[in-house]
Amino acid sequence: MAGLDHKAGGQDWPVSASPALRTYQRGVTLICNAAFSVATMLVLVDFCLLGISVVARYLANTPITWADELVALSLTAITVLAAPQVLLDKGHIEVDIVTELAKGRLSFLIRLWSSLAVFLTAMLLIFNGWSLAMFSRMIGLLTEGHLELPLWMLQLLMPLGGFLLLPVVILQFWQAVFACNHPETEAVHEPAVLD
Numbered sequence: 001m002a003g004l005d006h007k008a009g010g011q012d013w014p015v016s017a018s019p020a021l022r023t024y025q026r027g028v029t030l031i032c033n034a035a036f037s038v039a040t041m042l043v044l045v046d047f048c049l050l051g052i053s054v055v056a057r058y059l060a061n062t063p064i065t066w067a068d069e070l071v072a073l074s075l076t077a078i079t080v081l082a083a084p085q086v087l088l089d090k091g092h093i094e095v096d097i098v099t100e101l102a103k104g105r106l107s108f109l110i111r112l113w114s115s116l117a118v119f120l121t122a123m124l125l126i127f128n129g130w131s132l133a134m135f136s137r138m139i140g141l142l143t144e145g146h147l148e149l150p151l152w153m154l155q156l157l158m159p160l161g162g163f164l165l166l167p168v169v170i171l172q173f174w175q176a177v178f179a180c181n182h183p184e185t186e187a188v189h190e191p192a193v194l195d
Helices: 019-058 067-088 096-101 104-139 151-155 157-181 183-189
Strands: 004-008 011-014
Touching (some): 019 157, 067 157, 104 157
């Protein structure tokens, strides 16, 4: 594909795009990759914990009582940390038959609507998540089970998730505006084909 830069954050990117947009995309990609790496590490830790727990329970007859609870609690962190990468890769749920058939202004409006919906969700996570966490901290709520962790620490994952989604939403909005102004560069929104 002529006129595309294949080094711009994992996506085909028009060479005609502004340097600011290209730099911002690289920064967002770096943030998403870092968060996704942490989520991947948590999955591996959970896998090991569950394996050790099963062996301890059924072979050594000494169950690790807190392992299942820790794995269950970490699933929220895994979701929050992986969501921005999924959004960046356009791996979220969409009605493909509608989005693939949409061209021109309709495609632009669908992208704007999508970005607005994710933006509002991110803001909801940030503000409501923060309020909920501070309320839980104020009254001293703890998780149920053997660990009894302060619940507010886990609830802070909600605003973190919102903060991680915001840069991706801004990037996708910027890309939608760029694509609307440069209709010949629709490839900006397609994932790159890996060599």
